[in-house]
Amino acid sequence: MCQYSSEDGFSTDWHLVHLGSRAVGGAGLIITEAAAVSPEGRISPNDLGIWKDEHIAGLKRITQFIQQNGAVAGIQLAHAGRKASTRRPWEGGKAIFPNEENGWQTVAPSAIPFVADAPAPLALTEDGLEKVRADFVAATQRSIEAGFQVIELHAAHGYLLHQFLSPLSNQRTDAYGGSFENRIRLLLEVIERVQTVWPATLPLFVRISATDWTEGGWTIEDSVKLAGILKEKGVDVLDASTGGNVANAKIPVGPGYQVPFAKRIKQDTGITTAAVGLITTASQAEEILTTGQADLILLAREFLRDPYFPLHATHDLGDETVWPIQYERAKPR
Numbered sequence: 001m002c003q004y005s006s007e008d009g010f011s012t013d014w015h016l017v018h019l020g021s022r023a024v025g026g027a028g029l030i031i032t033e034a035a036a037v038s039p040e041g042r043i044s045p046n047d048l049g050i051w052k053d054e055h056i057a058g059l060k061r062i063t064q065f066i067q068q069n070g071a072v073a074g075i076q077l078a079h080a081g082r083k084a085s086t087r088r089p090w091e092g093g094k095a096i097f098p099n100e101e102n103g104w105q106t107v108a109p110s111a112i113p114f115v116a117d118a119p120a121p122l123a124l125t126e127d128g129l130e131k132v133r134a135d136f137v138a139a140t141q142r143s144i145e146a147g148f149q150v151i152e153l154h155a156a157h158g159y160l161l162h163q164f165l166s167p168l169s170n171q172r173t174d175a176y177g178g179s180f181e182n183r184i185r186l187l188l189e190v191i192e193r194v195q196t197v198w199p200a201t202l203p204l205f206v207r208i209s210a211t212d213w214t215e216g217g218w219t220i221e222d223s224v225k226l227a228g229i230l231k232e233k234g235v236d237v238l239d240a241s242t243g244g245n246v247a248n249a250k251i252p253v254g255p256g257y258q259v260p261f262a263k264r265i266k267q268d269t270g271i272t273t274a275a276v277g278l279i280t281t282a283s284q285a286e287e288i289l290t291t292g293q294a295d296l297i298l299l300a301r302e303f304l305r306d307p308y309f310p311l312h313a314t315h316d317l318g319d320e321t322v323w324p325i326q327y328e329r330a331k332p333r
Helices: 013-024 053-068 126-145 159-167 185-194 220-233 259-269 281-291 303-306 307-318 325-330
Strands: 028-036 071-077 150-155 202-208 236-242 272-275
Touching: 013 028, 013 053, 013 281, 028 150, 028 202, 028 307, 053 071, 071 126, 126 150, 126 185, 150 159, 150 185, 150 325, 159 185, 185 220, 202 220, 220 236, 220 259, 236 259, 259 272, 281 307
Parallel strands: 028 071, 071 150, 150 202, 202 236, 236 272
Antiparallel strands: none
């Protein structure tokens, strides 16, 4: 969950406490908010970043604390594409135009704005595409130096890699647009380049939006086809979310509403999947796992409400777990 609390991409004490408290709370894997691989890839001017070496020290402080408290540290590498250069949600979330303070020119597959009142992005040239590929590789190398043990490439929620996947945002006529094979090309190239530096012994996640929820857009059938390819390419986990690429999409939000997509992808391809989306109780999460709908449970908003969800979930399910020794006196008996 983006915290929109960085200056120039640097992590702060807020990030240390925010992420560290989830480790204290018993989470097995803690993935940062979307960390921008370039300044122009930030959603807002206050996004976390990993586009320069100076970011490493602050992130390393966080990974060390996470690991000292028994959890695995992961980082989500992202480029917002046409959804970049916006105000923070509590500041209205509107686009910041390039000529405004703290604004910049956005880029995308095609010069199509996310919403009508936003500035049009620049369609990426070959030089721009190479910069994207190189930025993901450099961010991966910095992630290793910062001590992360998992990386997740963010190709969901209408950000740049998702924008290339969907025909609603990708109207290119070159090798990166048109056919399914062309639209997935940049994602596959990023994965292949990242794998040249990311150790094969460490997990590589890819997050996708399994559907655009809009006619003519990216579909679950596309996602199944892509997931099979990603499995062959050595991707370890497919994180199946949905939506985000179309501003007016009609999404039937409800408890576990995205879980069926993880289930379908898992059943059809055999790739390890992570389920997300309004998973809020221990029993709900346990049922998803025990019935084979997904292999991992990833929580976001529920962790904002309850940093100690895993400790509470263990008790609710009648299991035992080790509490931090400092909190042992509060453990339910």
